[in-house]
Amino acid sequence: MAVHRVEVAVQGPWSLATSRAFWEGFTPSALPERTGEALEATFLVEGEWRRASVSVTQHGATAVLSLSGAGDLDRAATQVCRFLSLDVDGRAWPDVGLRDPVIGLAQSSLPGLRPCGFYSPYEAAAWSVLAQRIRMSQAAALKASLLRDGVFIPPAELRGADLDLPGRKAEYLRAVAEAALDGVLDGPRLRALKPAAAVLEVQQVKGLGPFAAELVVLRGANAPDAVPHNEARLSDEVAERYGRPLAEVSEEWRPYRTWASVHLRVLRERRLAGVPAGAQAEAVPG
Structure with missing residues (x-):
């Protein structure tokens, strides 16, 4: 080929x-x-x-x-x-680190990191459904069962599949498939919207609440400048490092608020794992 x-x-x-x-x-x-x-x-x-x-x-x-x-x-x-x-x-991303020493530390320990997201908002939405109320390892196993020759099941096939999944996950996955086929979860379209408006649109899909909708927009459409308001671990890390609310601190991160949030989450995982703040890890947890 x-x-x-x-x-x-x-x-x-x-x-x-x-x-x-x-x-x-x-x-x-x-x-x-x-x-x-x-x-x-x-x-x-x-x-x-x-x-x-x-x-x-x-x-x-x-x-x-x-x-x-x-x-x-x-x-x-x-x-x-x-x-x-x-x-x-x-090109202006280094300036954020100059304004905010915490982000500057993250930039120096993660040189050249650009946050990688899901392949598409469709797959981000499906993951959000699979991961609801279960451990990540369990969600990963459920996702693996929905792979077809190494890729996630296409939405048309998912919509008609006989799914043996816990709770209402099968119902919600079918709603995600319908939304993908109808263009509601189209990546370029979601990126073209203001993040807050995109999140509200995604929330109209059955089974996708505020946390899931933010994941779809910020890591599925990979919007670079938005603040995740429903991610408790990020808010806890901001409180730990800054002693101020996330909404206030994140103003210094424009126009890369998503990037800064991801970097800060990586710092948190490294801190909790006992990795020295300035060290460069061989593998970075997502």
Whole structure:
């Protein structure tokens, strides 16, 4: 199968190695640790829901995407740039660390990290349903049961599937599938909206409450500048480090409030694990 090569000029700091380590530790993505320098992934292309594979390498400030698959590979490349945060102008990101020493510490210990999200808002929404009221390891096992040849089940197939899942998860997953097919969970559309408006729209999908809707927008559509208001661990970390409310502290993080929130969450996980604040970990928990 022919390989479609796309070169992307990444604006601002970026390290493929740091970002890949972050994603390999991001439980919902279930990306296995790999040898070599490339980040490799296989996913469903939004809208047409066909498989595509990508191998991402870094050459200085350029990301090289080598794509293959039966679908629209230009669309697939755009999606890759979104879920790897390569489409964000990060040239002013270092300024946030200069304004806020806590974020500056995170930037220095996670050099070049760009938060990697879900392949699509559809998969983020499905994960939110699967993870409700159960442990992450259990949710990961449920997700694994819904993979088809290594990728998550397409929405049309999920809508008609006979699902043996606890509680109302099957009902909610069918609602997620319908929303994906109707374009409600379209990544480019959600990114084009203001984050608060996008969150409200996602909440109209049955089974997706405020926490889930924020996950879909901030990590599914990978919106770079929004504050998660329903993430208790982030609020606790802000209280621990700043002694002030998240809404007040996060004003200094514009226009990268999501990025700063992710960095702060990583600092929290490292602190709780006993990792020295200035150390660079080989793998970064998501």
